[in-house]
């Protein structure tokens with residue numbers, strides 16, 4: 001019977017064809033394009049050496065390698081499901097890519113500038129390892145949708161790390177605030193003593209800023225988690241791909257709705273940098289206060305030695321390097337935001353090489369934000385308030401002047417007149433170098449007959465802070481409430 005040998009013949013012919021194909025391709029590459037480019041077919045001249053280095057991104061985008069591999073494995077599984085790859089080819093691809101990942105992680109992988117970027121380096125290495133199946137991986141996709149997907153996978157991981165560090169810092173703030181709900185310090189406006197507040201209240205203001213920052217990152221994460229893969233170069237692909245399957249394999253919430261948009265826009269990265277710039281702006285404000293407070297002039301806090309450095313020439317110095325550096329690093333994150341905005345501005349649809357420039361500002365932002373948060377999260381729980389200095393400073397600068405005005409209003413004097421009366425009392429205090437609480441009852445009554453002995457209840461710092469006992473006020477009871485709300489918020493977040 002002849003029939004049984006037919007499939008074997010067919011298979012053999014198939015294998016032979018593949019081998020001839022390989023040899024032909026190899027010879028062409030060797031004779032025409034010594035650089036072994038993956039897109040060499042159309043070209044007759046090799047790339048200028050400078051242009052090659054100038055256009056290459058592999059020096060920095062190799063950081064995306066684990067995500068590129070993750071993305072390729074999902075793509076291969078999908079191609080297999082829709083019968084574009086065989087099970088065997090898929091297995092070869094997965095094994096090859098896993099080996100490549102291991103060699104990258106071991107620092108043994110040889111990156112080549114001639115292969116331009118992370119995607120082509122990995123694809124070429126795969127083909128070198130597994131042969132023809134490696135060449136089939138790029139079916140139905142392009143580096144354009146590949147890179148856009150890789151960046152989103154990378155950002156998703158980084159957003160999780162950032163969120164964890166942010167929560168750690170918030171936790172530190174909340175415990176320090178709880179320990180200092182009734183620690184009195186001066187509150188400032190225009191950096192002039194304004195009214196007494198509690199240190200816990202001040203710390204919880206920082207907490208609120210960070211809470212909004214974490215909400216901004218969480219919101220950004222929703223738009224990051226959309227999959228461009230399948231957009232191919234710009235228009236989609238004629239292969240019967242299953243984008244929902246790839247999205248599910250990669251943990252994306254859904255595939256992007258428009259292929260042109262998917263490969264070209266980097267608004268999700270810009271949004272991330274904008275949220276980062278705001279976070280850094282907040283950290284720079286905390287930094288500034290920590291620098292001021294740890295100075296001999298304020299002496300409100302003692303910073304742990306581990307977060308300061310000495311001077312090579314002045315032995316007495318203990319410099320608050322960590323907050324100073326974080327304050328300084330805000331500049332580069334703001335700069336990165338402007339870089340990305342400018343990079344995107346006026347780009348026509350769809351992908352343009354300009355977008356290769358998105359990576360360095362993005363990576364730098366991630367590293368700067370993570371480093372700054374880590375430094376702060378480690379430092380904040382170790383800040384020691386110098387309570388006596390805070391109290392002394394709150395006593396200077398007539399911080400209870402508003403309380404005296406409110407007291408007079410309570411006695412039926414219109415606020416504007418009360419303001420005038422207190423101004424006169426402050427002038428006497430300034431001339432005689434005494435706080436309002438140190439003026440005698442007779443002296444105070446000289447400014448208004450409505451003043452009686454109970455005035456001293458409001459002129460004390462404690463009286464002043466305890467009186468501001470409403471939602472968002474500085475009274476210790478309110479601070480404790482804010483602390484317990486914050487703890488519940490953080491616990492809920494961790495539980496979800």
Ligand code: ARG
Nearest residue numbers: 057117143144147353355356
């Ligand atoms: N390295 C490129 C980038 O980062 C990958 C995409 C290249 N696409 C292209 N058509 N040249 O954007």
